Amino acid sequence: MPAIDPALEARLAATAEARLASYLELLRIPSISALSEHAPDCRRAAAWIAAELSRIGFEHVEVQAGVERPVVYADWLHAPGAATILVYCHYDVQPVDPIDLWETAPFEPFVRDGRVVGRGSADDKGQIALHLAAADAFFATRGRLPLNLKIVFEGEEESSSVTLERWLPENRDRLAADAVVISDTGFFEGDLPALTMSLRGMVYTQIDVVGSPVDLHSGGYGGMVENPANALARIIASLKDADGVVQIPGFYDEVVELTPEQRAATAALPFDEAAYLARTGIAALAGEKGYAPMERKGARPTLDVNGIWGGFQGEGAKTIIPAHAHAKVSCRLVADQDPQVIFERLRDHVLAVAPPGVKVDVRPLGHGQPVMTSEDNPVAQAALRALRTAFGVEPLRIREGGSIPVAAMFQQVLGAPVVLLGFANPDSNAHAPNESMVLDNYERGIRTVCALWDDLGQSNTGGAGA
Numbered sequence: 038m039p040a041i042d043p044a045l046e047a048r049l050a051a052t053a054e055a056r057l058a059s060y061l062e063l064l065r066i067p068s069i070s071a072l073s074e075h076a077p078d079c080r081r082a083a084a085w086i087a088a089e090l091s092r093i094g095f096e097h098v099e100v101q102a103g104v105e106r107p108v109v110y111a112d113w114l115h116a117p118g119a120a121t122i123l124v125y126c127h128y129d130v131q132p133v134d135p136i137d138l139w140e141t142a143p144f145e146p147f148v149r150d151g152r153v154v155g156r157g158s159a160d161d162k163g164q165i166a167l168h169l170a171a172a173d174a175f176f177a178t179r180g181r182l183p184l185n186l187k188i189v190f191e192g193e194e195e196s197s198s199v200t201l202e203r204w205l206p207e208n209r210d211r212l213a214a215d216a217v218v219i220s221d222t223g224f225f226e227g228d229l230p231a232l233t234m235s236l237r238g239m240v241y242t243q244i245d246v247v248g249s250p251v252d253l254h255s256g257g258y259g260g261m262v263e264n265p266a267n268a269l270a271r272i273i274a275s276l277k278d279a280d281g282v283v284q285i286p287g288f289y290d291e292v293v294e295l296t297p298e299q300r301a302a303t304a305a306l307p308f309d310e311a312a313y314l315a316r317t318g319i320a321a322l323a324g325e326k327g328y329a330p331m332e333r334k335g336a337r338p339t340l341d342v343n344g345i346w347g348g349f350q351g352e353g354a355k356t357i358i359p360a361h362a363h364a365k366v367s368c369r370l371v372a373d374q375d376p377q378v379i380f381e382r383l384r385d386h387v388l389a390v391a392p393p394g395v396k397v398d399v400r401p402l403g404h405g406q407p408v409m410t411s412e413d414n415p416v417a418q419a420a421l422r423a424l425r426t427a428f429g430v431e432p433l434r435i436r437e438g439g440s441i442p443v444a445a446m447f448q449q450v451l452g453a454p455v456v457l458l459g460f461a462n463p464d465s466n467a468h469a470p471n472e473s474m475v476l477d478n479y480e481r482g483i484r485t486v487c488a489l490w491d492d493l494g495q496s497n498t499g500g501a502g503a
């Protein structure tokens with residue numbers, strides 16, 4: 038195992054069995070946030086975690102009162118001059134359907150072939166367990182942490198974080214931190230250790246095109262009136278050109294371009310195009326011209342039609358001009374695009390190209406801010422060093438194509454930089470049957486966190502709290 042403080046390593050070696058037992062115990066609580074019948078289990082998981090935090094040595098441990106899926110808070114703030122870090126994970130899990138595709142019972146976890154198998158093992162209870170284990174090693178060996186920690190473990194991440202969204206601004210002052218470390222991501226394909234440097238944001242819209250109150254006879258009216266389905270097709274075709282470049286005026290104005298160093302780092306990622314095509318069953322890759330696949334996935338914005346409907350869809354032929362046609366259109370956004378601004382530009386463009394003779398409406402259905410960690414953020418730099426120490430390899434810096442809404446929430450409400458340090462193996466089957474966490478990722482994850490806290494504790498970069 039890696040070179041962390043030998044006293045911490047000795048404590049971890051001595052407690053390996055108890056630590057695993059405790060991890061499995063947390064997995065046995067079916068804290069599914071989407072299903073109301075599991076609300077008591079969510080509260081049970083929160084209480085279990087709170088008891089652990091108290092036992093380990095944290096202070097001000099509290100389980101939010103009066104809600105079904107409470108936020109668990111705790112802190113330890115006795116390292117004056119040292120950094121203050123807020124750690125976020127979530128203890129709720131996804132439903133287990135389709136249950137018949139599970140080889141074993143989802144909430145009866147066990148270890149097989151070097152993996153912990155069970156719902157929540159990777160997303161995200163395993164990452165809670167590794168943070169608890171790291172803190173325990175410090176308190177047990179030194180009676181203290183090397184820095185100031187604030188813990189926020191949420192119980193509703195898989196169900197839109199509604200409770201946290203209210204709780205965060207109410208607790209803004211006491212949550213002040215130099216950085217928010219979010220452990221809810223994973224490594225690169227092939228289980229290569231990586232730090233996630235950015236997440237994409239999102240704007241989701243619906244376009245409605247209405248012609249007449251009812252479908253019209255295509256013989257009697259065709260050639261005289263605009264067809265809403267044809268009009269919608271022209272509108273959609275105007276959004277993007279054949280090179281995959283979005284044609285909405287101003288769409289790319291705020292996009293932070295990759296530096297030559299970042300382009301080189303992205304190009305060096307071991308992306309296996311042939312394996313990707315084989316796995317997805319797709320004939321060829323596509324996307325914005327001038328950018329490599331990994332750049333297009335994480336560092337460039339997209340525009341996609343998610344659904345399209347209207348007119349006759351039954352068997353055989355029905356000669357009508359549809360009364361209306363609709364599409365769901367969404368964009369994945371990157372720093373520094375603002376979802377509201379992009380929505381307005383998209384709407385203005387659609388209305389500008391809409392032909393006369395139909396009524397066109399563009400409605401917002403949801404949005405999220407993109408998140409980006411600065412390359413020279415000291416906590417991100419320390420996280421890269423800690424990964425190097427614990428895994429013995431040079432960690433990759435990756436950009437996630439998807440979103441973690443809470444990351445944007447922390448960034449906006451606290452104004453603190455977000456560092457996405459997660460340890461899940463890419464084949465963890467998060468959200469799917471037979472979820473599993475590679476035990477070595479979990480064990481080295483504990484060492485990574487130990488190395489990170491010690492590193493930050495020595496750097497005296499504090500200023501945000503304590």
Ligand SMILES: [Zn+2]
Binds near residue numbers: 127160161194221
């Ligand atoms: Zn998660």
